[in-house]
Amino acid sequence: MDGTLVDTEPYWMAAETPLVERFGGTWSHEQALALVGLGLEDSARIFQAAGVRMSVDAIIDHLTDEVMRALATTGVPFRPGARELLADLRGAGIKTALVTMSMRRMAQTVVDLIDFPAFDVVIAGDDATRPKPFPDPYLQACEALGVSPEETVAIEDSPNGLRSAVAAGTSAIGVPLMVSVAGAGAHAVWPTLEGRSAQDVASFHSAHRAAQESTR
Known part of the structure; x- marks a missing residue:
């Protein structure tokens, strides 16, 4: 879905950086790209390793909520064709x-x-x-x-x-x-x-x- 049907990857990336920074960490564009297409549980564990002191489920829920908020605000950017x-x-x-x-x-x-x-x-x-x-x-x-x-x-x-x-x-x-x-x-x-x-x-x-x- 993300990246094939709809161009939501930028929404995910926009949600990731503030999350890591909230816990005093840093998050690069290269790190964000490495998560493209990865399961959310695996991604959440990577965020924990980057210093995010939240449970896997809490990280998934937070990021999903942020992306859904962006979709509600700006609409769904369907990929061409x-x-x-x-x-x-x-x-x-x-x-x-x-x-x-x-x-x-x-x-x-x-x-x-x-x-x-x-x-x-x-x-x-x-x-x-x-x-x-x-x-x-x-x-x-x-x-x-x-x-x-x-x-x-x-x-x-x-x-x-x-x-x-x-x-x-x-x-x-x-x-x-x-x-x-x-x-x-x-x-x-x-x-x-x-x-x-x-x-x-x-x-x-x-x-x-x-x-x-x-x-x-």
Whole structure:
């Protein structure tokens, strides 16, 4: 969600720095970038190591509240082409799932602001048995959709997300935003979702599966 469907990463970063500074620490842009796509519990432990004297759950709740406040104040910044691609996928009858490490209450807020039923399934950070970069969130989404990972395409903006999607066995497309996805295992990299269609996704999946079969 964050960085692929909506450009909320700057909201997270804006919430992180004051939190660390409140406890006398410092927080750099590079440190913030290292958290992109990481599970919130893992991120919270990194904040604790940086001096934030709060529980993991309290850190997660604080950051989620701050980002949701920013969304309520400034609106939801959808990424170019994301809603249009979702609408085309839905029109083509293709099942869709949102797989995010954000909390469900935040994910549901974003989903509710899309002006059509965009997703069959939402797997959020508090649903995952293990966070990205483990494969669990994508495997849970596939099970909920009733499909195998080999039948799916994952679209991710972060290395941690791509590692999760690839480990689960999906065909993975990287659409980078804040950080490079080089070396994360993406089977294709698209600079943007703008102008992309359900047919583009299907063609990518077919070509990737054919390439895999030819190497066996």
